[in-house]
Amino acid sequence: DVVLTQTPLSSPVTLGQPASISCRSSQSLVHSDGNTYLNWLQQRPGQPPRLLIYMVSNRISGVPDRFSGSGAGTDFTLKISRVEADDVGVYYCLQATHFPPYSFGQGTKLEI
């Protein structure tokens, strides 16, 4: 099964400053159809997770454009251009290329 490793596991950030989370896969996430099914989710405290970005870099409707995803192959990054208080929570990467099973990263806690 694919293992996703996120770094850092905890990220103290300053409001208004950028933040970056890395997700590294144990194998390439390029599907045989040529697409890469790497997604990012956010879980605010006390809330269920919500999908932020799908297929590496596509923001879900309503997600602020300060969130961006990038990467290819085995290395992916979620960037927040200017952190706001509302961004506090845990961020997970998720791969669907080698489904089943779905694999989540272990999560990165973003704290002010």
Place this chain on the structure above:
Amino acid sequence: EVQLVESGGGLVQPGGSLRLSCAASGFSFTTYAFNWVRQAPGKGLEWVSYIGSGGAPIFYADSVKGRFTISRDTAKNSLYLQMNSLRAEDSAVYYCARDRGTRPFDSWGQGTLVTVSS
């Protein structure tokens, strides 16, 4: 508005059974696949099971295979998870999540807590 509402969680003894339900509304239930995902207290997310839009295919995580059964009822717009032979390590909040193919887990319920303890 898309809504997913889980129910059926609770306290159960090791070896016992529970049936979780997830009531869906605000969208065409038959168009989507669904997943169950769990989160142990203070831990990360673990995918549990998947069911296709037409009831197939069905997949399970190795940790629950042979003990859990996923199903869906189109007439009731509901998703289910029958959990048997429960263990302490199955204790978690269980979420149902809609699966839109290229956008998996695009909607989530609020979760239902399962506690397995004597």
